[in-house]
Amino acid sequence: MDGSWWNSRENLIQVMSRRKSDEDEPGKEKLARVLDLVDLTALGVGSTLGVGVYVLAGAVAKTDAGPAVVLSFVLAAFASAFAGLCYAEFAARVPRAGSAYVYSYVGVGEFVAFVIGWNLILEYVIGTASVAKGLSNYVDALFDYPxxxxxxxxxxxHVSFMATYPDFLAFSVVLLLSILLSWGVRESTIINNIFTVVNLCTVATVIISGLFKVNSYNWNIPKQDIPKDAKGGEGGFMPYGWAGVTAGAAKCFYGFIGFDTVATTGEEAKRPKRDIPLAIVLSLTIITFAYCGISSVLTLMWPYYKQDADAPFPFVYDHLGWTTIKWIVSSGAIFALFTSLIGTMFPLPRILYAMSCDGLLFRIFADIHPKYHTPVLATLLSGLLAGIMAALFNLEQLIDMMSIGTLLAYSIVCICVLVLRYKNDSGVEFTINGTDGAENNSFVETVMKTTMRYLNLSNIKYANEDTESVSKTVTMFYICVSAVFCFMVVRLEGDQPASSLALYTTAIFGIGLLLLILLLARQPQSTKELSFKVPLVPLIPCLSILLNIYLMMKLDVHTWIRFGIWLSIGFLIYVFYSTTHSVEGQKQRDGSKKKPAINGTIISSGKL
Known part of the structure; x- marks a missing residue:
């Protein structure tokens, strides 16, 4: 029985780690390389600026961070930038159109790819629902909430974890756009660029007009000047403390979701080696300046505790008597939100299509309409699900749930970069100082040889099986220690005053994280040539993992429960359906040497 259990365990590991081939299938049509740096940057900016800039700044300022919402956006920008670099390396490793789902399937294994794909489904469903909810709230607020x-x-x-009323406007908008998209959508780079310019002009209008009404007093309101019936915290620039800033950052992170579409254009960029990393940096820079400028002007024009969480700018302009500016900005905001809604709806059926073609989801999602050449059923069903969520949940709940799924996906991408960077690509089977046959070594000798392995005291220059094993072990420990460290930091922020024992324990775990990064840095890296590599490895991926886990820990327990239910459903699907219907698994069972085909992996291009 023990032997059969062990064999089953080994078989399960083999199933979870099976990978796609990274070679192109003969005869597979390639995408045209038509996107230059301007197009890629506009794609990143256009797919990101939406609810975050027109709704989120006011909501986070009022409930979480106060005027320090600016710092929340900066912290979220750093987390996004680190993850963006890791996405760019993934795109360089797998130069195909697609998402992190395809990258991880080729580079790491099936189970990780399924988890990322399942989280991408959550990201796009919640993204569609949240933009629709933001659009509905904005329109409703313009006309005094009829x-x-x-x-x-x-x-x-009257349910605590749901919205206070069913939002049929949000539901109707999503369903209508789903029907339109199922008839066929042709992406135009020129139109996307025009929409992005209009959006940026609206942002510039808000910032420039707001400069005429700034009042520095609103960034330093004393506690005694805050009305007793208002939720204003302790007053000042950080009325809710650093804990409020970081809690706000976990929500502001939502505003940066979408930049990863740039990293999915590996086959469509004219110069992917230069343009994709540069476009990610430029788009994140533009987005960060837009968010910081908007949130600064908003909180300088009007006290943070008086902000309207649903439509902050029409509310402020009404009180300032700027009716014309109100309608100009509101029109631009609705236009931008509508454009962002189409952008978030379009990739979801393509993710479903890609996973179902690989046998990881139900085959019905892979059906293509013979006339419209679109995954009609996947589009309509995903739109129906997103519309129901938009109708039944409020915007804050949707943003929190989307953030946790995206943070986990970003963390897995960073982990995969670490695993692949220390991978033994040379095929050399080598262990230092004969450690493979050291069963009779004394304890001291074992400790010495283990120390030599983990510190790489032999100064091995090229990755081999032994160093790859060491790096995987260290990475696993880093993830575990990061989770404990972030949990303790979040607890310390809530405990005032903090106990000495808790402070010392947290400091020890922090030192442990630094030592683990140093151990990784001592290991030799893969010599595989790539068009782009993340600089300062392992520091940047490790920092990204730490920031992502920290922001996840800042989300409330109800968000974790909802996310846990979503992951549990995904695991059940993988165990009872995907493992037996996987195309790669079927090829292995048939013993076929034919290269696997990758169908339907085009997420951002709009082509199938």
Whole structure:
């Protein structure tokens, strides 16, 4: 029985780690390389600026960070930038159109690819629902909330973890766009660029007009000047402390979701080696300046505790008496939100299509309409799911749930970069000082040889099986220690004053993280040539993992419960369906040497 259990365990590991071939299938049509640096940057900016700039700044300022919402955006920008570099290296390793799902399937294994794909589904479903909810709230606020007042009187919802009323406007918009998209969508780079310019002009209008009404007092309001019936914290620039800034950063992170579309254009960029990393940096820089400028002007024009969480700019402009500016900005905001909604809806059916073609999801999602040449069923079903979520949950709940799924996906991408960077690509089987046959070594000798392996005291220059094993072990320990460290830091922020024991323990774990990074840095890296590599490895991927885990820990327990339910559903699908229907698994069972085909992996290009 023990032997059969062990064989089953080995078989399960083999199933979870089977990978796609990274070679092109003969006869497979390639995409045209038509995107230059401007196009890629506009793609990154256009797919990102939306709810974050027109809704999120006011909501986070009011409930979480106060005027320090600016710092929340900066912290979220750093987390996004580190993850963006890792996405760029993944794109360089697998120069195909697609998402991190395809990259991880080729580079790491099937199970990791499924988890990332399942999280991408969550990201796009919640992204669609949240943009639709933000659009609905914005339109409703412009006309003094007629929809909200009517629905609260007709059919209120008295469930703590749901919205206060069903939002049929958000549901209808999503369903209508799903029907339109199922008829066929042709992406145009020129139109995307024009939309992005209009969006940026609206942002510039907000910032420039706001400069005429800034009041530095609003960044340093004393606690005694805050009305007793208002939620204003302790006043000042950081009324809710550093804990409020970081909690706000976990929500502001939502505003940067979308930049990763740039890293999925490996086959469409004219100069991917230069343009993709540069476009990621440029788009994140533009987005960060836009968010910081918007949030600064907003909180300088009007006290943070008086902000409107649903439509902050129409609310402020109304009180300032700027009716014309209000309608100009509101029109631009609705236009940008509508454009962002189409951008978030389009990739979801392509993810479903790609995973179902690989046998990891149900085959019905891979059906292509013979006339419209689109995955009609996948588009309509994903739109229906997103519309239901938009109708039944409020914007803050949707943003939190989307953030946790995306943070996990970003963390897995960074982990995969570490694993692949220390991979033995030379095929050399080598262990230092004969450690493979040291069963009779004394304890002291074993400790010495283990120390030599992990510190690489032999100064091995090229990765081999032994160094690859060491790097994987160190990476696994780093992930575990990071989780404990971040959990303790978050607990310390909530405990005032903090105990000495907790401070010392947290410091010890922090030192442990530094030592683990140093151990990784001592290991030789893969010599495989890539068009782009993340600089300062292992520091940047490790920092990204740490920041992502920290931001995940800042989200509330209800978000974790909802996310846990989503992951559990995914695991059940993988165990009972994907493992037996996987195309790669079937090829292995058939003993076929034919290279596996990758179908339907085009996420950002809009082509199938």
């Amino acid at each position: 929809i909200q007042k009517t629905m609260l009187s007709l059919c209120p919802i």
